[in-house]
Amino acid sequence: MVKRLIYGALLFFIVFAGLQVAPLSAEEDSSHFYYYILVDRFENGTTENDTEQIDRDSTAGFYGGDYQGIQNNIDHLKTIGVTEVILSPIVDSEDYLGQHVNSFENLQETYGSEEELKQLVDQLHEAGIDVLVQTPLQQVSSSSELLGRDWIQADGQIDFTNESAVDYISDRLSDWVEQFQFDGFYIENADQLPAESLELLMNEVDGLWLGGMSDESSLEKGVELFDQVIRFGDHEETFSSFTGYGADFTSLLNQPFFQSNDVVHYIDFLHTDRFTRALEPTGNHPVTRWKLALTYLFTAPNDPILFQGSEIPMDGSIDDLSTHKMINFLAGDDQVTRHVEKLSSMRDKYESLSSGEMKVLHDENGFLAFERILDDEKTYVLINTTETSQHINLTDIDSGKELQGLLINDLVREGENGEYRIATDRESANIFIVKEDSGIYWPITIVFVGVMGAFIIFAITMYRKQRHKNI
Structure with missing residues (x-):
C-alpha cells in the first residue's frame, strides 16, 4: 500500500510538473519570422523531376531540390515557428540561384510541376505559413527567349526603367498570385533598381513586399518603399560579436533603423559564409555560440530571418559554395532547432520581445543586457559571451514582483535592498519576464x-x- x-x-x-513547462502557446501578432529556402539545395523529395540539368558533381550545378522536398519538411518549419517562407526564384533559369532567367513564362522543371507548386503553397497555408517568392529583375541568360525585347540590353541586363518591363513583370506576378496564391515577393538588390519602377510594380501587384538592400544611403528610401527591408552588410559585426569572448556589441546596436519593425536582420545568409565557419578559428562550440547569436536575433528589435539549415546548424563557405550544399535534416545537433522553437514561441507569447521599446542596460566586455517594454509587459534579455558568470541588479522594478527565467529555468525575487539580481552562466543566455510574486x-x-x-x-x-x- x-x-x-x-x-x-x-x-x-x-x-x-510537466504541465508547468509545456510549450508556450502561440498568439497572433504582427511580427514575422522569415525562412529563406534555396529550392534547389533544400531537399530532393522525388527523383521524378530530375532532368539532365542535374549535376551534383559541380558546385555550381543543379542538385535536384524540389517542391516535394519542401513539402516533406512543413512540420519542421511549423514547429520552429516560421511565419513566412521565401522561395528562391522559381522561373526557368540557367543557374540554381535563379538569377539568369531563361523565361518568366515557364517554371524551373527540376523543382516540380505547377500542380506540385500549388500543393506546396496550399499545405504551407494550412500550416499557417505565408509564401513569398524571390523575383529576379536584373539579368536574363544568353539564351533567354526575352532577348530582342526593347527592355533587354545587349548584355542581358533588364532595363527596369522601361515601362514595358514593369508592365511585363507585373502581369507575370499577378498571374502567379491568381494561380498559386502567393502572399508576396522578395526583391534582392532592390537598391540597384529604380525606386519609381519598383513603386509602380508594387502598386500593380498585391502582397507583402520585401526588399534586400546593402547600400546604407538607400535604406531610408527602401523603408518607405517596401513593407520590410532586409538590411545586408552587417553580418561581419554579428560574427565578431558572437564568436569571441570580449566583443563589443556597439556596432550592432547602432545600426540604422535598429528600433524599426520595418527592418529584418539575420546572422548569415545566401551570400555569406555560414556562422559555423566563422567559429572555426576560435575553437568555440557551434551549438553554444549559435544559441547566443539566435537569442540576440529573436529578442533584439527588427524581425528575424534564417537562411535554410541555420537551425541544424550547417557549415560552409561562400568561396567554394559549400554554404549552399544540400541540407541533411537527420544530421547535426537538434539543440539549436529546439532553441529556435523556444525563441519563436516566446516572441509569439510576449509581445514586448517583438514590438517593445529596447533599452540597453549593460554592454561591456562581451556581456549584453537589455530590457524590452511594451505597455505593462517587461522582459529582460541577458547574453553572456564571456568565460565567467555575469549579473545585473535591477532597481526600477516595483516591489512585490518576481522574474521568471524562460530559456533557463530560474526564479528571481526581490532582495532585502529592493533590488532584483538576475544572472547567467558563462557562454549562456536567458530571458526573464516580470510577473506578480506568486509566493509559495x-x-x-x-x-x-x-x-x-x-x-x-x-x-x-x-x-x-x-x-x-x-x-
Whole structure:
C-alpha cells in the first residue's frame, strides 16, 4: 500500500510538473519570422523531376531540390515557428540561384510541376505559413527567349526603367498570385533598381513586399518603399560579436533603423559564409555560440530571418559554395532547432520581445543586457559571451514582483535592498519576464511534502518489519 502511495505521488508530481513547462502557446501578432529556402539545395523529395540539368558533381550545378522536398519538411518549419517562407526564384533559369532567367513564362522543371507548386503553397497555408517568392529583375541568360525585347540590353541586363518591363513583370506576378496564391515577393538588390519602377510594380501587384538592400544611403528610401527591408552588410559585426569572448556589441546596436519593425536582420545568409565557419578559428562550440547569436536575433528589435539549415546548424563557405550544399535534416545537433522553437514561441507569447521599446542596460566586455517594454509587459534579455558568470541588479522594478527565467529555468525575487539580481552562466543566455510574486507555489509544495511524508512512512514501516523479523 505504501509503495502504491509513493508511486502514485511520484506520477502525479511528474505529470503536474510537466504541465508547468509545456510549450508556450502561440498568439497572433504582427511580427514575422522569415525562412529563406534555396529550392534547389533544400531537399530532393522525388527523383521524378530530375532532368539532365542535374549535376551534383559541380558546385555550381543543379542538385535536384524540389517542391516535394519542401513539402516533406512543413512540420519542421511549423514547429520552429516560421511565419513566412521565401522561395528562391522559381522561373526557368540557367543557374540554381535563379538569377539568369531563361523565361518568366515557364517554371524551373527540376523543382516540380505547377500542380506540385500549388500543393506546396496550399499545405504551407494550412500550416499557417505565408509564401513569398524571390523575383529576379536584373539579368536574363544568353539564351533567354526575352532577348530582342526593347527592355533587354545587349548584355542581358533588364532595363527596369522601361515601362514595358514593369508592365511585363507585373502581369507575370499577378498571374502567379491568381494561380498559386502567393502572399508576396522578395526583391534582392532592390537598391540597384529604380525606386519609381519598383513603386509602380508594387502598386500593380498585391502582397507583402520585401526588399534586400546593402547600400546604407538607400535604406531610408527602401523603408518607405517596401513593407520590410532586409538590411545586408552587417553580418561581419554579428560574427565578431558572437564568436569571441570580449566583443563589443556597439556596432550592432547602432545600426540604422535598429528600433524599426520595418527592418529584418539575420546572422548569415545566401551570400555569406555560414556562422559555423566563422567559429572555426576560435575553437568555440557551434551549438553554444549559435544559441547566443539566435537569442540576440529573436529578442533584439527588427524581425528575424534564417537562411535554410541555420537551425541544424550547417557549415560552409561562400568561396567554394559549400554554404549552399544540400541540407541533411537527420544530421547535426537538434539543440539549436529546439532553441529556435523556444525563441519563436516566446516572441509569439510576449509581445514586448517583438514590438517593445529596447533599452540597453549593460554592454561591456562581451556581456549584453537589455530590457524590452511594451505597455505593462517587461522582459529582460541577458547574453553572456564571456568565460565567467555575469549579473545585473535591477532597481526600477516595483516591489512585490518576481522574474521568471524562460530559456533557463530560474526564479528571481526581490532582495532585502529592493533590488532584483538576475544572472547567467558563462557562454549562456536567458530571458526573464516580470510577473506578480506568486509566493509559495502550494500545489508543488503539497506534492513534495506528500512524497516526502510517504517516503518517511515507508522507511519507518520497513524498519519496524526488519526489526520484528530480527526479534
